[in-house]
Amino acid sequence: MKPFVIADAAREVRGAYGNVVVARVNDHVVRMSVMTAPFYWHSHPDSDETFLGVEGRLIIDFEDKSVTLEPGEMLTVPAGVVHRTRPADARSVNLTVERRDASTERAEDKPAWHDPTSRPS
Structure with a gap:
């Protein structure tokens, strides 16, 4: 057994989005996500x-609405809730935990630029 060093692994990620499985725990996976651009809805x-x-x-x-997580903060999105993630600044690194066989369904009715805080006038 050897410790996994998140900072070292995050430095290796290139491109706008990287998502790497870093651990398997029972029937769940822990992923490290490094992003410089929004993920899709x-x-x-x-x-x-x-x-x-x-x-x-x-x-x-x-x-x-939108929720901003600072380093060290955690939030659970319930199954079935439509969401997207994006860095608040130039880059963000986070860990995600979900069932190993979880499916991902793209929300086709949301354009990449959809702003949940804007309201029609």
Whole structure:
């Protein structure tokens, strides 16, 4: 057994988005996500998804609001809830925990630029 060093692994990720399985725990996986651009709107109909901020601030957008996670803060998105993640600044690193066989369904009705805080006039 050897410790996994998140900061070292995060430095190796190139590109706008990287998602790497870093551990398997019973029937769940722990992923490290490194992002410099938003992920698409989606849901996981068969699994909750827990986010733990590690580096930078992570914004989790929902259809009616946004939540910003600071490093060390955690939030669980219930199964079936449409959401997307994006860095608040230039880059964010977070850990996610979800069922190993969780499916991801893209929310086709949400454009990539959808702002949940804007309201029609």
